[in-house]
Amino acid sequence: MSSRRTRASKIVTEDELNDLVLKLQALVPNSGSSCTTRVPASKILKETCKYIKRLQGEVEDISERLSQLLASMDNSGVDTDFLRRLLQQ
């Protein structure tokens, strides 16, 4: 399976890695992407980890809330009307 084998033959340059880290910085809030000074990759990685943990935590909380809400609704709660309304947003 290609996902198991590491591509040892591919040499990634420092520049390419920095490029990827910059892309990450653009996605992660509060990672200083608006700063003109260069942010060290370690900081960006740390912020990324924090951000991912935050997002995963939100998924948990929202799942809990959804589960409660759906428990309190009757069976018509999950139907295509909601689907249409949501998709129109």
Added chain:
Amino acid sequence: MTAQQSPNPSSLRTRFTYRFLRALKELNKHRSATSWPSYRRVKVAADASMAAAVKSRRAWTRAVLRKIRRGHRSPRWNRPLATRELRRKIRRNHGGNPRKIRGSHGDFGQTNELRKLVPGGESMEISSLLGETAHYIKCLSTQVQVMRDLVDLYSSTPTS
């Protein structure tokens, strides 16, 4: 490895929404008279729907889909851990396998934590890990947005 063309955000959102609602409908069918399925099942449904919406184009989605398929055979939340898994779990909690950390680039020793957070991240090369992380974050935030919209929608609807 540059990011491959990322899916159009609105259509990823749409695909995820559609799948997730279908999954909720399915869960709803099996609700017992007394309780709705636990929040865990909602969460798994959400994660699965997102991974399925992206399909196997990404290493992280393949990891998620694999894990879920394994879980379906014997639900993770019920099954006692087999010895091999337990050993693996303990090893991971004790810092993981140092041999898997690639790259001698100074800053990137910090990737251990990231590897644990991104599905399938443990065995990825550093450049792949960064690309997968970027995509994973985009999808996670879409997932959160849609789920929040759903909560708002359900909260604002009077229960008949």
